[in-house]
Amino acid sequence: MKKILLPLLGIALAFSFTGKKLLPATIAAGVNAKYPGAKIKGWEIVNDRYKIKITADRSKEVTWFSTDGKWLRTEKHLGLTKDLPAAVKHGFRHSGYADWKIDDISEVSSPDEPLRYRLDIDNGTQLDSWHYDAFKKEVLLYFDRNGVIIKKTGA
Template sequence: MKSLKCIVLAFLPLSFISCASTIAQQEIPSVVINAVMTKYPNAKDLEWEVKNGIYEAEFDLDKNDYEVWVNTQGTILKVEEEIRNDQIPAVILAKVKAEFKDYKLDDSKRIEIGKSIYYEIEIDGALGDQKVVYSEKGEKQDPFVLTKIGK
């Protein structure tokens, strides 16, 4: 049992290593930086990562957290913005409250992928937390739709 604990403790730090790597802004193509700064000129506390040739900028803007994915040509592929629950469109909010009566709304995001807009809503309940995704028209979506950037 003691050796199992040693093995687990030895490999635990590896579980926290991300597949994406944080990089300095100087290492990012100017077309990528310009794409983000043109759309979000007041972005603060930018942090950059790159994975499989896709750059991810994380920053704060107007007290909201953003994540923006950009390809090497400077095309913005995906934008995630944390939003307050009162910013969820009424049609979506009504559907969530009707379908998940015994759940409490937690974190919410507005997500743009190409020309499509989605809302990801985390709900907390007695059976645990879950995330639900809706199109901007209020149609429930498979959460997998949020992973289809650059396709």
């Protein structure tokens, strides 16, 4: 009996020290209500808000909730420019940044603002002697559904 209990006790202790904490019940209820069936991959508290990584409908998303369980926003990762609506692709091609490199694309939704698309872009073509993007400028462009730039941050 001791031969069975000791290994089980060791496994239980190992899992108890992995550092994974349960999401508070109010936050978990909010996530389950907004994204039924989503799998929570991890979470952390950032500036008094819960940042929760989930997978829902085969997509990776980061969703934010307030401490009282209210949904604040969700950022859905889009892997390729082909996943963007045609109007947003057209808007980017005619934005003055068409020759810049797209590093990341996200679809951003929130209860207070209309759906928007964020493109993280850079002009990483200016290399120094070590072939490092020392002179690179990074910009975040936000487009609405119609392909109009509604916000720009960075260079």
